[in-house]
Amino acid sequence: MNTVHREATGLRAVLSAVRSAPIADDAALDEIFARALLGSVAEPGDGLLGRAIDAIGAAAAAALLLDAASPAAFADALTAAGGSIDAREAKSGLERWTPRLDHGAFARSLEQAARVGARLLLPSDAAWPVGVDELGVHAPLGLWVRGREHALDGSSASISLVGARAATGYGEHVTMEASAGLVDRGFTIVSGGAYGIDGMAHRSALASHGTTVAFLAGGVDRFYPMGHESLLSRIVDTGAVVSELPCGAAPTKWRFLQRNRLIAAASEGTVVLEAGFRSGSLNTAGHAATLGRPLGAVPGPVTSPASAGCHRLLREFDAVCVTDAEQMAELVGGARARSDARALGPEPDDRGMLGTAMPSDTVRVLDALSTRSPRELADIARRCGMTPSAVMGVLGGLDALGQAKRHPFGWLRAKCA
Template sequence: MTLFGLDEAVVTELTAGVRSPAAAPGGVQPADAVPLDAQLTDTQHDTRVSAPEEVFARAAWTTIAEPGDGVAGAVVGLLGAAAALRSVVEAWPPDRLAGTLTDTVNEYAAGDPAGLRPELEQALSRWRPRLSSTEVIRSLQQARRTGTALLLPSDPLWPVGVGDLERHAPLALWWRGRTDALAALRHSIALVGARAATGYGEHVALEAAAGLVDRGLAVVSGAAYGIDGMVHRSALASNGTTVAFLAGGVDRFYPSGHDALLTRIVEAGAVLSELPCGAPPTKWRFLQRNRLIAATTGATVVLEAGWRSGSLNTAGHAAALGRPLGAVPGPVTSPTSAGCHRLLRDYDAICVTTAAEMAELMGVGVDLELDLTGVDGTDGRQGTRERTSDQVRVFDALSVRAPRVPADIARRSGLSTTAVLGVLGTLDLEGAARERATGWVRVT
């Protein structure tokens, strides 16, 4: 039997190597490693698809389509990755593909695939020249050699925030590092800024990252020179969790001057990309990478940025997604802070000057205290501040006995899943909620 023209045994062997968590330093799996290889359900057709077929198809799409390709996202979302790939392999004409999409929508979903018809011809002309089984095989082999794993949207560790990107969401994510770092993205904040950082900006970055990881948040950035690099270094120095998103393959660290830093991030955190191993970074891919930084985190803070800094692109994505956006002011005479002042003036960014104020963007209070002994000598919580309206809504949506997943809590509370995740982190710190294997419960 063959899959996409390849022997099924070959596909199975290739994909098996990228469905286990990336090995920790020395080839030892983290203690909390979670197997990722499982039979997956094609929800559009309500039939089982083989894990190797799905994994190979997702890997192939990361080589065929550029990051953020909305047509690819729509086609894969309607047909499933394997069926969508087969339509490209078999060189379906645009009319046939459009007709299949229409039939799928009529039978299984709601929407208007007819709107895709004008885009399909151009999309197919983009994808077909890049269709190469040799390229997919090479990327899978390189991933296995470098301890790189492939994360799929059906996986428990998939960052839920990227769902807000809708059809522009990544089709898969290649990653290296620790599984607990991926889980920490549920309670993470993005810290970004200019490559040409000043001493002032680097000091702000150092203090911000250290203060945020001390509050239990993971910090996310892009591993660039300047502010990004300082953010990652500070988080590592504080024994916190940090995650870097790259604009190229995770097997070829960029910038090269941060090779040692990225190696440390792999050891203690995680490095992710939607590009396959071997893919070079390009300007477009940097811009698209920024949308992932904004989408996976609960808030974005720009620490120092010039008028045309690339970090303003990340801020724009955060604003478009409805994420809280913060900016650190600088000297009014400094051109390296002009971008932050622009965000404060024109984009309704919130002025933040300390890690505590940045944490507030995530719903983590500055004066949240846990006094485990209590003023009367009993075990109780004293000094906990009054809950915000979002915290009250999430708390009310929890059950004492029945664990509920964030998506269910979001539906019950009327909040976004991202907002719910941020609030759950605060309630967990208070001791008012606890996460179990099957979901969250209220603690009375």
């Protein structure tokens, strides 16, 4: 605790700038600092860090990290508090997090957040979207928000509308009508800010003077995709743009997949409006199903590959067939009416699409490689938030598959990968 406070003292002004309310005392300062710091050193959804925080709290976990605690000391601290972690797990976690401790970069990230008007939302805040807590140890440590912090506080019903980036005219038309109709019924529209279905869901909500929230896979200081900078700026004016990643963080394939769990968890139901057989929006659907949230899918022409994913959800995974805003509202409205009596489903795990394994560490390693600039093992490990030994194991497999190759100065991603 004292270590965290010493580190935080020089940052009190900038930490105050990213909070909507005054920092009450040193304990509150330690908590804000710790969650911001831990969110900058771990990849989204790190279950081991979540277990550590559950056992000893964010401030104590950050203090151990800053004090360069040994794996044994880290494990002992958690075990003494009733947690379950061994020295091997602790060693793996510390090897992932420690290389990312960069106090200068952390301070610059906070200053950038203050410059763009981002606010750090914590689980103890009234505006916190409580649905994300159902992610258990994989829940976000904090959320960076630009716009209205209370956009997802539960005061109004919310529904996520997701689908393919390469949307057809049919998919965009259905999305436009659905989003507008749901706004008219008092719903907040949640999506991922991407091209295609996501963008149309946001635009229609704005055109109908409704509230919409976009979850990003990178920092909220630089909107992605760049072609949606104007759209995301408009969302900030009346809704919110949200990310669990600190300012300056770049979007990667792994982070998009992890972002999808927040879209599903922060809303009361998910509807896939148009999706190919392997569309990334099916990953969001998988998270919704794992959480026990209502899942709907809009059918399309049976000859259209762009609707094959929706048909797969309907045929194989018991999604509810919905065709308009009224049916989508019923899908979520029924769940909201039963929410007080519904027991929580099984704790989400590291699995994705409706019981199929999520992409492995291979995705994270590929994200960290460059096709032009060779990178050393330690740099790759830091970039993807894995241990060097785990990265080396993945690189060996990628090398055998021709997706990565050795270089005198490190490793390169094969251009065909």
